[in-house]
Amino acid sequence: PAPTPEPGAIPPPDIVRAAYAELVVTDPAASREFYVDLLGLVVTHEDEDTVYLRAFEEYLHHSLVLRRGDGAALAALAYRVRSPGEVDAAERYYRALGVPVERRAAGATRGIGPAVRVLDPLGFPLEFFYEAEHVPRLHQDYDLHGAGAIARLDHFNIVVPDVARAERYYRALGFRVTEDIRGADDTLYASWLHRKDTVHDIALTGGDGPRLHHIAFSTHERGQVLHVCDLLGARRRSAHIERGPGRHGVSNAFYVYVRDPDLHRVEIYTTDYYTGDPDHPVLSWDVRDNQRRDWWGNPVVPSWYAEASTVLDLNGKPQPVFAREENHEAEVTVGADGFSFARDTSPQVGSPS
Numbered sequence: 001p002a003p004t005p006e007p008g009a010i011p012p013p014d015i016v017r018a019a020y021a022e023l024v025v026t027d028p029a030a031s032r033e034f035y036v037d038l039l040g041l042v043v044t045h046e047d048e049d050t051v052y053l054r055a056f057e058e059y060l061h062h063s064l065v066l067r068r069g070d071g072a073a074l075a076a077l078a079y080r081v082r083s084p085g086e087v088d089a090a091e092r093y094y095r096a097l098g099v100p101v102e103r104r105a106a107g108a109t110r111g112i113g114p115a116v117r118v119l120d121p122l123g124f125p126l127e128f129f130y131e132a133e134h135v136p137r138l139h140q141d142y143d144l145h146g147a148g149a150i151a152r153l154d155h156f157n158i159v160v161p162d163v164a165r166a167e168r169y170y171r172a173l174g175f176r177v178t179e180d181i182r183g184a185d186d187t188l189y190a191s192w193l194h195r196k197d198t199v200h201d202i203a204l205t206g207g208d209g210p211r212l213h214h215i216a217f218s219t220h221e222r223g224q225v226l227h228v229c230d231l232l233g234a235r236r237r238s239a240h241i242e243r244g245p246g247r248h249g250v251s252n253a254f255y256v257y258v259r260d261p262d263l264h265r266v267e268i269y270t271t272d273y274y275t276g277d278p279d280h281p282v283l284s285w286d287v288r289d290n291q292r293r294d295w296w297g298n299p300v301v302p303s304w305y306a307e308a309s310t311v312l313d314l315n316g317k318p319q320p321v322f323a324r325e326e327n328h329e330a331e332v333t334v335g336a337d338g339f340s341f342a343r344d345t346s347p348q349v350g351s352p353s
């Protein structure tokens with residue numbers, strides 16, 4: 001079981017939201033072209049090995065760092081905490097869990113203040129910070145926005161072998177579950193948890209892990225998601241589109257997934273829903289419901305279930321991946337994509353009567 005502290009032993013850090021990801025990329029110039037020229041993110045700072053990117057609504061230095069390395073991987077998922085003291089709280093909490101913990105001086109990552117990096121019990125390199133350099137917010141610089149203007153980073157999605165264990169760990173960190181996908185035998189296939197008042201800051205996808213499934217950016221409107229797709233088509237780069245566009249069942253968000261030059265997966269996502277009241281109810285889906293992952297019942301491409309990014313430890317070493325022991329979602333559903341039934345019981349078009 002995940003080493004979670006006795007309730008009330010050491011309080012977890014007060015986490016505000018998912019704030020930035022640091023990805024290792026093998027060709028920063030190719031990655032820059034993808035994230036800037038195709039997705040439209042803004043360069044806050046760059047040197048020959050590193051590019052610091054942000055979206056138009058963001059005033060912190062960056063929400064994505066691309067750093068040159070030999071192998072594509074996740075170097076860190078960073079959460080913003082509510083005050084400088086909560087960085088110390090993060091250090092105390094994770095030292096009590098007995099996992100690797102490193103203090104980082106201001107500037108260890110350009111634009112970020114004093115921070116703590118940990119290798120968490122799930123095997124993910126997490127960073128907790130408060131202070132960060134403010135840079136101009138471009139939310140009304142409409143002359144700089146493309147028609148697909150990305151507003152902000154929204155969430156991380158990680159692949160973990162044991163979703164229930166991971167969910168316990170994140171709930172102990174103060175995250176609250178908004179939606180999940182369960183089997184008839186109560187197997188937990190996926191779970192979405194939040195700190196900010198949207199559907200999630202972190203999503204847990206059952207599979208061989210630790211691996212990074214995707215990072216997601218939000219736009220304000222569905223048309224902006226569609227423009228990203230149209231722009232990729234216009235540039236003859238449609239091969240970057242992996243899944244969608246479509247409407248999610250879980251979260252109700254409109255989405256598309258693209259793969260970057262290193263095959264890191266990025267979701268462009270919009271119009272999920274408010275989750276800020278204390279009694280916000282959990283929405284549970286049946287794994288056999290073929291509208292759970294796409295509200296229109298469109299198939300989930302196999303690569304979306306199977307492929308994910310390698311995760312590094314605090315010394316930059318790729319983490320071993322452990323096989324999921326429970327059922328894999330892609331295998332428990334039947335039919336074209338493994339779907340078995342829609343939410344209603346109307347006869348399936350084209351299915352044998």
Ligand SMILES: O=S(=O)(O)c1ccc(O)c(O)c1
Pocket residue numbers: 155157203216248249250251253267269292293294
């Ligand atoms: O495919 S799902 O509807 O389960 C889904 C919902 C929200 C997400 O952010 C996501 O990546 C996937």
Ligand SMILES: [Fe+2]
Pocket residue numbers: 155157203214216267269
């Ligand atoms: Fe997502």
